[in-house]
Amino acid sequence: MANQLAAAHGSAWEIVIGLETHVQLHTESKMFSGAATRFGAEPNTQACALDLALPGTLPVPNRAAIECAIRFGLAVGAQIAPQSVFARKNYFYPDLPKGYQISQYELPVVVGGALPILLDAARGSAGPLAQTIALTRAHLEEDAGKSLHEGFGDPLLTSGFSGIDLNRAGTPLLEIVTEPVMRSAREAVAYARALHALVVWLGICDGNMQQGSFRVDANVSVRKHGQQALGTRCEIKNLNSFRFLQAAIEHEARRQIELLEDGGRVVQETRLYDPDRDETRSMRSKEDAHDYRYFPDPDLPPLVIDARTIESVRTTMPELPAAMAARFETTLELPDYDARMLTADRATALWFERALAALAPAGVAPPGVVEPRLAKLLANWMLGDLAAALNREDRSIEQAPIAPAQLARLIVRIAEGALHQKQARELFALLWSAPRESADAVDALIAEQGFKPLNDQHAIEAAVDAAIAANAKSVEEFRAGKDKALNAIVGQVMKATQGQANPAQVTALLRKKLGA
Amino acid sequence: MSPDAPGLPPSLRTLAASLRTRSIGAEELARSLLDDIAASPLNAFLDVRPEVTLAQARAADARIARGEARPLEGVPIAHKDVLVTRDWVSSAASKILANYRSPFDATVVARLSAAGMVTLGKLNCDEFAMGSTNENSAFGAVHNPWDLAAIPGGSSGGSAAAVAGGLTPAATGTDTGGSIRQPAAFCGVTGIKPTYGRASRYGLIAYASSLDQAGPLARSAEDCALMLSAMCGFDPLDATSLELPPEDFAKALQTPFAGAAQAPLQGLVIGLPREFFGAGLAPDVAQAIQSAIDQLTALGARCVEVRLPRTELAIPAYYVIAPAEASSNLSRFDGVRYGHRAADPRDLRDLYRRSRAEGFGAEVQRRILVGTYVLSHGYYDAYYLRAQKVRRLVAADFDQAFTQCDVIAGPVAPTVAWDLGAHRDDPLADYLADIFTLPASLAGLPGLSMPVGFGAQRRPVGLQLIGPRLQESLLLRVAHQYQLATDWHLRRPAQPAPVDH
Numbered sequence A: 001m002a003n004q005l006a007a008a009h010g011s012a013w014e015i016v017i018g019l020e021t022h023v024q025l026h027t028e029s030k031m032f033s034g035a036a037t038r039f040g041a042e043p044n045t046q047a048c049a050l051d052l053a054l055p056g057t058l059p060v061p062n063r064a065a066i067e068c069a070i071r072f073g074l075a076v077g078a079q080i081a082p083q084s085v086f087a088r089k090n091y092f093y094p095d096l097p098k099g100y101q102i103s104q105y106e107l108p109v110v111v112g113g114a115l116p117i118l119l120d121a122a123r124g125s126a127g128p129l130a131q132t133i134a135l136t137r138a139h140l141e142e143d144a145g146k147s148l149h150e151g152f153g154d155p156l157l158t159s160g161f162s163g164i165d166l167n168r169a170g171t172p173l174l175e176i177v178t179e180p181v182m183r184s185a186r187e188a189v190a191y192a193r194a195l196h197a198l199v200v201w202l203g204i205c206d207g208n209m210q211q212g213s214f215r216v217d218a219n220v221s222v223r224k225h226g227q228q229a230l231g232t233r234c235e236i237k238n239l240n241s242f243r244f245l246q247a248a249i250e251h252e253a254r255r256q257i258e259l260l261e262d263g264g265r266v267v268q269e270t271r272l273y274d275p276d277r278d279e280t281r282s283m284r285s286k287e288d289a290h291d292y293r294y295f296p297d298p299d300l301p302p303l304v305i306d307a308r309t310i311e312s313v314r315t316t317m318p319e320l321p322a323a324m325a326a327r328f329e330t331t332l333e334l335p336d337y338d339a340r341m342l343t344a345d346r347a348t349a350l351w352f353e354r355a356l357a358a359l360a361p362a363g364v365a366p367p368g369v370v371e372p373r374l375a376k377l378l379a380n381w382m383l384g385d386l387a388a389a390l391n392r393e394d395r396s397i398e399q400a401p402i403a404p405a406q407l408a409r410l411i412v413r414i415a416e417g418a419l420h421q422k423q424a425r426e427l428f429a430l431l432w433s434a435p436r437e438s439a440d441a442v443d444a445l446i447a448e449q450g451f452k453p454l455n456d457q458h459a460i461e462a463a464v465d466a467a468i469a470a471n472a473k474s475v476e477e478f479r480a481g482k483d484k485a486l487n488a489i490v491g492q493v494m495k496a497t498q499g500q501a502n503p504a505q506v507t508a509l510l511r512k513k514l515g516a
Numbered sequence B: 001m002s003p004d005a006p007g008l009p010p011s012l013r014t015l016a017a018s019l020r021t022r023s024i025g026a027e028e029l030a031r032s033l034l035d036d037i038a039a040s041p042l043n044a045f046l047d048v049r050p051e052v053t054l055a056q057a058r059a060a061d062a063r064i065a066r067g068e069a070r071p072l073e074g075v076p077i078a079h080k081d082v083l084v085t086r087d088w089v090s091s092a093a094s095k096i097l098a099n100y101r102s103p104f105d106a107t108v109v110a111r112l113s114a115a116g117m118v119t120l121g122k123l124n125c126d127e128f129a130m131g132s133t134n135e136n137s138a139f140g141a142v143h144n145p146w147d148l149a150a151i152p153g154g155s156s157g158g159s160a161a162a163v164a165g166g167l168t169p170a171a172t173g174t175d176t177g178g179s180i181r182q183p184a185a186f187c188g189v190t191g192i193k194p195t196y197g198r199a200s201r202y203g204l205i206a207y208a209s210s211l212d213q214a215g216p217l218a219r220s221a222e223d224c225a226l227m228l229s230a231m232c233g234f235d236p237l238d239a240t241s242l243e244l245p246p247e248d249f250a251k252a253l254q255t256p257f258a259g260a261a262q263a264p265l266q267g268l269v270i271g272l273p274r275e276f277f278g279a280g281l282a283p284d285v286a287q288a289i290q291s292a293i294d295q296l297t298a299l300g301a302r303c304v305e306v307r308l309p310r311t312e313l314a315i316p317a318y319y320v321i322a323p324a325e326a327s328s329n330l331s332r333f334d335g336v337r338y339g340h341r342a343a344d345p346r347d348l349r350d351l352y353r354r355s356r357a358e359g360f361g362a363e364v365q366r367r368i369l370v371g372t373y374v375l376s377h378g379y380y381d382a383y384y385l386r387a388q389k390v391r392r393l394v395a396a397d398f399d400q401a402f403t404q405c406d407v408i409a410g411p412v413a414p415t416v417a418w419d420l421g422a423h424r425d426d427p428l429a430d431y432l433a434d435i436f437t438l439p440a441s442l443a444g445l446p447g448l449s450m451p452v453g454f455g456a457q458r459r460p461v462g463l464q465l466i467g468p469r470l471q472e473s474l475l476l477r478v479a480h481q482y483q484l485a486t487d488w489h490l491r492r493p494a495q496p497a498p499v500d501h
Helices: A001-010 A064-077 A184-200 A242-262 A309-313 A321-331 A336-342 A345-359 A372-393 A404-416 A422-432 A440-449 A457-470 A472-479 A486-497 A501-515 B012-018 B024-041 B050-065 B108-112 B158-164 B179-186 B221-231 B283-298 B314-331 B348-359 B362-375 B381-401 B425-432 B439-443 B472-485
Strands: A013-024 A086-090 A102-106 A114-117 A128-144 A146-148 A163-165 A173-176 A214-224 A234-238 A269-274 A279-285 B045-047 B076-080 B118-123 B170-175 B190-195 B214-218 B268-275 B302-306 B407-411 B445-456 B460-466
Touching: A001 A234, A013 A184, A013 A242, A013 A440, A064 A128, A064 A173, A064 A184, A064 B012, A102 B302, A114 A184, A128 A184, A146 B439, A173 A184, A184 A214, A184 A242, A184 A321, A184 A336, A184 A345, A234 A279, A242 A279, A242 A422, A279 B439, A309 A336, A309 A457, A309 B179, A321 A336, A336 A372, A345 A372, A372 A404, A372 A422, A404 A422, A404 A440, A404 B076, A422 A440, A422 B190, A457 A472, A457 A486, A472 A486, A486 A501, B012 B024, B024 B076, B024 B118, B045 B158, B050 B108, B050 B118, B050 B179, B050 B283, B076 B158, B108 B170, B108 B283, B118 B158, B158 B170, B158 B179, B158 B214, B170 B179, B170 B221, B179 B190, B179 B460, B190 B221, B190 B472, B214 B221, B221 B445, B268 B283, B283 B302, B283 B407, B283 B445, B283 B460, B283 B472, B314 B362, B314 B381, B314 B439, B362 B381, B381 B439, B407 B472, B439 B460, B445 B472, B460 B472
Parallel strands: A234 A269, B076 B118, B076 B170, B268 B302, B268 B407
Antiparallel strands: A013 A173, A013 A214, A086 A102, A102 A128, A114 A128, A128 A173, A146 A163, A214 A234, A269 A279, B045 B118, B170 B214, B190 B214, B190 B445, B407 B460, B445 B460
């Protein structure tokens, strides 16, 4: 929308976006205490003496959280700082028990790096656009607790009070910061999706956005095309869905453009996005911004990460999406697009690999040995029919009613010529609507439905000959070079054989007979 | 000189042995000290719970009877109020934590209990350990047992006064800029601040985290060595705790110096920093220190002059770094979860403002203000960063000095204890008096204070020994040899008249 708006203004404006993402690390215990991090527990049941900031308590860094940071750094090709520093960010708020948050300021644990993203194909463009988003840094910090302003406890006792739940206080976060390199909400969303997929892929975050495990702050500014200097930015805090991220950026960009077009000035401030009213509004301006009085936390020595630690984390790294995509391209001869789409998230990739394993001839194979022809067929089905069915019902791939081995069996039968495309689609729909247990159920269904390929060569040839005779015009067009004309004749053959002929076989036969 | 002459209070070693052989009972001993504490005019104790103490003492007697005595079984101790305890209030001598009870014991408290010690109660100090007179306690000043009109020093004033006054044979203290050494000197007892990281800070209510260290105050170096062995050791709950094997400091006292065949301290080189003997040093103190140095020389040590050129800079550096850390450490006292909360707050801001204004004393507020200022945007580089640079230079001075000597000796403070109220309107005068203790604090080095005589008005003078990192045993060995040859550490103040409660 902002793009359209920018277009309406003669594309005079360029939108500049940088994102800061708070990724809640999937660890057993908190960043600096032994308390549990489970979501949804009774208020203040997962807060120990340290989380309550009782006098005399001291923070001790959680090794698991540090390893998560290293995993992330390795995954994005960043530098893992040999020495980074925990700093205190001081401010008073009831859900911040110590009166400061332990974060990293001048020396973060992860420096630089980049994340490849895939932009959806814009209408009319050649295809999806691969891009790389440069990262500034990623640092470890602890989360604050939650303030409960209404509807907690007995209303008679709590009216006029705010409640504090410190279960979340101290939960480890990795804050991942990009350079201001994105130029549209669409790009920002593509980045956020790729980042989300990666942190889940790495197993460092559960990815649950409703529960706040992945929260995005967007820094948005606008400037005239060709202008070098960045415009004044506003930060929109705590966007916990991709939809809100998109809407918030678009609205904020429009607000700034309108402001500037009317001769106004953008004031640097923190804004909140209100999804109900679909607008952003000011939270605090730079003038009343906190002076956080950052300084190195004297309770925590510098975080030293040696090469050995990095190497030991490296050995536990899963195959990364880019590497997996490259493997699919080389060993399975899949096109670049297919390989990237199949590795866009870990669940899809694992599903594909499970199906591949089922495709491999028994007793032989690492999945890589699967014939490229079968792999491509599988990819087509996953990115086509399966993806469409999931979309239609808003399901994740883990919730697909059809199992990887079942789709693999379907693919095998298609490849053998036991099923043609149309029959396979029908079978897929049947499996989808009435899920079956095993891969053998596919064969049972084929028998049940009476799907029999027409294997009688004479009957097929007869049908082909009849169709050639009955469609002189199409034959002529085809011979004149209009390849598409062949489809009409194939259609006639299929009709004549009640859909039991294999369209591919029919096509081949036609071409032979027509001397193509 | 041995303390175990008739009429003198026994050493911890002798006390532990007497308890073990049941020539005295732990309960009997605790009861008698609790009576003395109740009758004492010193105001050294903030919280005493005889029923808890006596239960601990009876448990110690039972262990002894079963033949399961631990090294310091039944030996009484008292803890500075900034060390949290489950069974006693831990107020840090502040109104904001009046009545605060911790759900856990500080690691050093737990370790001393695990060595068998019986806790008598909690000791008065300057509020949040900020001060050097003990006058900053929200619960009244502590009196110096040598002269009730004098300050006991601070911030561990209650600890030093209680030991000197015979209310406990040993006490814990904490030292951030001299808070063990200076009151030990002013009250004529022995105290040691270990190397930063030796003793766990877990459960030590933080004043300045990068400087705070707990340590013992007792009558002699030998007593301190026994306690230090029990207190120190790696603690996984403190990320700044040093991972070192346990060390038996008492056993180390038996290690003779290289030339001991000729003289006890033969082969020891003592550095005397020129900056510690300048015009600011009061003549009475200078004289007592000189006598001590002469004595050490007589025992075989060789003295050389060394330089610590950044000594004066230690004062401004410390009074930037410590308040900076304090301003952040004390933010948790906000009236929200525990501690003092202002009545009927109008809103959140009012709750914070009044709870803290009512709860913190003047000196604490002063340091929070200074600390907030030096960390503020635009001032950070000029104050905090620069102070950190000075801190590194101070440490480098020591590194240089220790290329020429084994230990450094000098006064603990420029004067003897002054009168209560003497610096009432002049906090700077207190700050300047910290000049000789601050450098070792900033450098994280171990420092010991032992009594070496008396100055004006017969108030005690302490000698400071500073050692290289982790050389506590060396300091204790030197002090021990001195104390074997002298009896300053055995002098006791005249018992003050008991007060009626």
